[in-house]
Structures are given as C-alpha cells and as structure tokens.
Amino acid sequence: MDFIRNTKAIARRELVSYFESPVAYVFMVVFLILLGFMTFFISHFYEIGQADLRPFFFWHPWLFLILVPAAAMRLWAEERRSGTIETLLTLPVSMTEAILGKFLAAWIFIGLIIALTFPIVLTAAYLGNPDKGAIIGGYLGSFLLAGTYLAIGMMTSAFTRNQVISFVLALMICLFLLLAGWPPVTDLLVKWAPDWLVNGVAALSFMPHYEAFQKGVIDSRDIAYYLSVMAFMLFGTYIVLENRRSA
Amino acid sequence: MLAVKNLKKAFGPLLAVRGVSFEAGKGEVLGFLGPNGAGKTTTMRMITGFLPPTSGTAVINGYDIGESPRAAKKQIGYLPENAPVYGEMIVGNYLAFIAEIRGFTGLARNKKVDETIETCRLDKVKHQGIGTLSKGYRQRVCFAQALLHDPPVLIMDEPTDGLDPNQKHLVRTMIREMAARKTIVISTHILEEVEALCTRTIIICNGAIVANNSPAELKAKSRLHGAIEAVFRSLNQDILGKIKRLSSAAEVTADGNTVTVLPRDAAMLFREMTDLSRANPDWAITGLRTLEGRLDDVFRELTGGR
Numbered sequence: 279m280d281f282i283r284n285t286k287a288i289a290r291r292e293l294v295s296y297f298e299s300p301v302a303y304v305f306m307v308v309f310l311i312l313l314g315f316m317t318f319f320i321s322h323f324y325e326i327g328q329a330d331l332r333p334f335f336f337w338h339p340w341l342f343l344i345l346v347p348a349a350a351m352r353l354w355a356e357e358r359r360s361g362t363i364e365t366l367l368t369l370p371v372s373m374t375e376a377i378l379g380k381f382l383a384a385w386i387f388i389g390l391i392i393a394l395t396f397p398i399v400l401t402a403a404y405l406g407n408p409d410k411g412a413i414i415g416g417y418l419g420s421f422l423l424a425g426t427y428l429a430i431g432m433m434t435s436a437f438t439r440n441q442v443i444s445f446v447l448a449l450m451i452c453l454f455l456l457l458a459g460w461p462p463v464t465d466l467l468v469k470w471a472p473d474w475l476v477n478g479v480a481a482l483s484f485m486p487h488y489e490a491f492q493k494g495v496i497d498s499r500d501i502a503y504y505l506s507v508m509a510f511m512l513f514g515t516y517i518v519l520e521n522r523r524s525a
Numbered sequence: 526m527l528a529v530k531n532l533k534k535a536f537g538p539l540l541a542v543r544g545v546s547f548e549a550g551k552g553e554v555l556g557f558l559g560p561n562g563a564g565k566t567t568t569m570r571m572i573t574g575f576l577p578p579t580s581g582t583a584v585i586n587g588y589d590i591g592e593s594p595r596a597a598k599k600q601i602g603y604l605p606e607n608a609p610v611y612g613e614m615i616v617g618n619y620l621a622f623i624a625e626i627r628g629f630t631g632l633a634r635n636k637k638v639d640e641t642i643e644t645c646r647l648d649k650v651k652h653q654g655i656g657t658l659s660k661g662y663r664q665r666v667c668f669a670q671a672l673l674h675d676p677p678v679l680i681m682d683e684p685t686d687g688l689d690p691n692q693k694h695l696v697r698t699m700i701r702e703m704a705a706r707k708t709i710v711i712s713t714h715i716l717e718e719v720e721a722l723c724t725r726t727i728i729i730c731n732g733a734i735v736a737n738n739s740p741a742e743l744k745a746k747s748r749l750h751g752a753i754e755a756v757f758r759s760l761n762q763d764i765l766g767k768i769k770r771l772s773s774a775a776e777v778t779a780d781g782n783t784v785t786v787l788p789r790d791a792a793m794l795f796r797e798m799t800d801l802s803r804a805n806p807d808w809a810i811t812g813l814r815t816l817e818g819r820l821d822d823v824f825r826e827l828t829g830g831r
Contacts, residue, residue: 280595283630287625287626291611291614291618291622294618294622295613298613298618360609360611360612361609362609362610362611364575365603365609365610365667365670367575368575368601368603369623369627370598370599371595523575523576524577
C-alpha cells in the first residue's frame with residue numbers, strides 16, 4: 279500500500295520537476311527536430327518511396343545516446359549536489375521506492391517524447407500502407423531501448439554529484455553496448471579472445487534485439503533481455519546509493 | 526519521546542561521533558551545541574535515518590530507526606542543514622508531494638497543504654518557484670515540509686542559520702508556539718538562541734557529549750557566575766584597594782569606571798559589596814548588578830577553544 283503510493287508520489291514529483299523547468303521542452307524540441315532531420319534528409323524517407331518506418335526507427339538508438347543520458351543525469355547527481363537527497367531519504371520512503379519512482383518518471387517522460395513522433399506514422403499511413411506490426415514492434419523496441427539507456431544513466435547518476443561526468447559515463451556505456459555486436463568491435467576481440475567471450479560480448483549488444491523489434495517480431499526473449507538489463511542497472515543503482523550512504 | 530543510545534559513526538579511520546546518548550521528552554526543546562565539525566550534523570543524520578550508524582541506535586516514540594525505519598521516520602519532522610528543497614518546483618506542488626508521502630490524499634492533502642502554508646506564513650509565495658525565493662522563505666518551505674504531518678519529534682539542523690533578525694525571530698516564535706506539544710532538538714552555534722528557546726542544552730565536542738544541562742545550570746559553570754559589576758562616577762585607587770581587600774573577592778578587574786569582581790563566595794560577595802557601597806555614599810555608584818555568567822565562556826571552556 280505504502281509502496282505503491284510512495285512510488286507514485288515520487289514519480290509524479292519527478293515528472294512535475296521535468297515540466298516545471300524548461301528542460302522538458304528543450305529535450306522535446308531538439309529530439310523531434312533531429313529525428314525529423316535524420317529521417318528525411320539523411321535516410322531520405324520520401325525518396326525511398328516506401329511506406330516503411332525503418333529509416334525512422336534506425337535513428338532512435340543513436341539519438342537516444344544523447345537524449346537519454348541527458349535526461350537521466352540529473353536524477354541522483356542533482357539530488358546529491360543540492361542536498362535534497364537528505365530530505366528525500368529521511369521521509370518515510372524506502373530506497374527501492376525512490377529509485378523506482380524516479381525511474382518510472384523519467385521513462386514516462388521519454389515515452390512521451392517518443393509518442394510525439396506520431397505524425398510520421400500518420401504520414402506513412404497517408405502515403406501508403408505500412409506494416410502495422412512493424413510499427414508497433416518498432417515503437418515497443420524503441421521504448422524498451424530508451425528504458426535500458428535510462429537505467430544505465432540512472433546508475434551513473436548515482437555515482438557522482440557531477441552531472442557532466444554522469445552524462446559522459448552513461449554515453450560511453452550505452453555506446454559500448456550498442457556497438458558490442460557490430461563486426462568492427464567483435465573483430466577486435468576475435469583476434470585474441472576465446473569464442474565464448476566474443477559471443478558473450480556480442481550477445482550483450484542492444485542492436486540485434488532492437489532490429490528484431492523493427493521487423494515486427496515481438497519475441498518474449500528480446501523483451502526479457504531489455505527488462506533484465508534494466509533490472510540489473512537499477513539494482514546497481516541501489517547498491518551504489520546504499521554504499522554512498524554508509525560511506 | 527526520543528532516546529539516543531550510544532550512537533557511533535566512523536568515516537574510515539575518522540571517528541566522527543564517539544558514543545552519544547541522551548533522552549528528550551515531550552515539551553523539551555533540546556539545544557544541540559558544539560563547534561563546527563563536532564559531530565552535530567552527523568548525529569542528527571543518524572537519528573533521522575539518513576546515515577546508518579556504525580553502532581548504537583535511536584528510538585523515536587518507541588520505533589527503532591535501524592529496525593523499523595519507516596515507522597520511525599513517520600514520527601519525525603526533519604529540517605536538514607541549509608534547508609535543501611527542490612529549486613525547480615513550485616511551493617504548493619512541493620508541499621503536496623510531501624503531504625502525499627506523509628499519507629494524505631485527495632481533499633485531506635489539499636487541506637493539510639493549506640494549513641501548513643498558513644502556519645509557516647507562506648501564503649504570499651504559494652505559487653512561486655522555490656528557486657526564486659529568498660533564503661528566509663526557502664528555509665520556511667523546508668520548515669513547512671518538516672511540520673506538515675505534525676510530527677511528535679522535530680529535529681532541526683541550524684534552523685536560523687543565515688536568516689536576518691526578523692526572520693530569526695519568526696522562526697523562534699514558531700518553534701516556541703509548538704514546543705509544548707513536541708519533542709524538539711535544535712542544533713545551533715548561536716548561543717543567544719539557546720537562551721531564548723531551549724529547556725536543556727547538550728554540548729558536544731569531538732564527537733562526544735561534554736555537557737547536558739539546562740542553560741541556567743550551564744551559566745552557573747561560568748567564572749562570571751555570581752560576579753558583581755559596579756559602575757562608578759569616577760573610580761580611583763582608593764576604592765579599588767578597598768574592594769580588593771574584601772575576603773569574598775577572588776579577582777578584581779577595572780575597565781574605565783567599571784569594576785568587575787569575581788567571587789570566592791557569591792552570596793558573601795553580594796552582601797559585602799552592598800555593605801561597602803552603603804558605607805561609602807561618596808563613591809557615587811551609578812550601577813551595581815550581579816552577573817549570571819555567560820554561555821559563550823562556558824562553551825569555550827568546555828570545547829577547549831580559548
């Protein structure tokens with residue numbers, strides 16, 4: 279009872295915080311403009327002449343690389359810098375409630391920005407007859423990927439009271455996990471590492487899972503992959519914060 | 526009711542708090558005094574459950590902060606040092622959030638927020654962003670946050686730090702208004718505040734308690750306690766000599782036309798001094814008073830900073 283109420287209250291407060299400062303609007307506008315630019319001018323959405331949103335979804339992992347760590351960096355770093363973490367953690371809330379509440383708020387916030395890309399779906403539907411399954415899958419994959427990035431950003435935010443450090447760390451970890459399955463990275467490993475390590479690193483990568491969603495294949499294993507990475511990172515956040523507290 | 530039991534806190538090799546124990550009951554305002562870095566804030570953070578203690582615990586209204594932190598935290602209102610509150614939020618929304626966490630929902634929540642805003646005189650800034658407020662208002666927002674659920678135990682870390690005299694007065698008035706119904710612990714290094722507010726004083730130095738008395742008892746420890754200060758129209762060596770010869774005078778110092786006599790025996794000194802002044806009307810004494818002793822002397826003595 280307390281658990282749900284507190285998590286909800288913390289999530290709502292965090293969301294209000296996003297929207298009571300200009301941050302939310304800057305994020306939205308920048309993300310939407312960049313995404314539009316990439317889709318139409320770099321991937322040539324019109325010129326390809328297909329009612330297919332792949333050139334659109336292709337850019338999500340790359341733009342999230344900037345957007346999501348930027349949205350996540352303040353979650354704990356700012357609490358620690360300004361000292362509000364002391365007021366928060368002396369309220370009758372548990373660490374788990376605080377972490378989940380903040381995570382959900384940031385995820386809803388990013389989800390909202392993703393949802394605001396809906397005009398491109400309308401455009402595709404108006405121009406042709408796009409595969410609905412692929413669109414739903416694409417959005418689901420994108421939302422899950424954003425959540426995973428977010429969980430990573432949340433953990434790096436707990437490391438430090440400096441938002442810039444949090445941002446750069448999160449970006450590096452996300453970039454690594456994004457590229458881990460790509461030949462240029464695996465080739466580096468193949469030369470010296472045993473097969474199991476190469477495969478292990480490649481299997482960690484976001485990309486294969488993300489691409490499956492884009493094809494409209496919603497596989498419970500892909501969902502489980504994202505959720506388990508999120509759970510792992512949130513648990514990491516918990517450990518880091520508990521350690522910081524007793525230090 | 527607050528019972529602090531042998532709290533210890535080590536940061537690596539540094540022992541910041543080395544065994545602090547005290548109790549405070551309803552109606553008490555406990556002044557927590559000590560030089561900077563003595564361990565006041567660390568102790569308060571352990572009592573409120575922000576820092577886990579290395580050993581020892583605090584029991585708040587029967588709930589142990591280590592064993593049942595949620596129940597214990599419900600009994601506490603806490604104003605941390607420097608009043609940290611979310612700068613990007615609007616006052617009303619922030620207090621609504623606190624109310625929700627404190628278990629008020631719907632109409633009860635709005636009512637509670639309005640009540641608190643009234644008690645803390647925040648009505649003028651209800652719709653303002655906290656980041657745009659002056660230090661005094663921000664302090665009051667944090668104060669409101671601590672008071673909202675009308676907690677039986679109130680813990681405040683330097684509640685008047687950095688406020689102007691009017692604001693200090695207001696905060697003190699608010700504390701005094703609710704003192705009878707609560708157990709209050711205030712940390713401060715402003716000694717006049719202790720005299721103005723507290724029923725008992727704990728002085729902490731290097732992480733350990735060095736005194737636990739009422740402000741009056743503490744003052745009695747002062748060298749100046751029971752001393753007599755006399756002001757003459759014109760002081761001369763003859764007068765000084767006579768005072769110095771009093772059997773009850775331990776030490777006599779003169780500054781301009783003012784003489785301060787430290788007592789060997791306070792009651793005796795008072796009698797001898799009044800007799801002496803009556804016997805010599807030509808001395809033209811314009812002022813004669815007994816000193817209560819000064820807290821800052823006692824403070825310096827006990828905490829070793831002379």
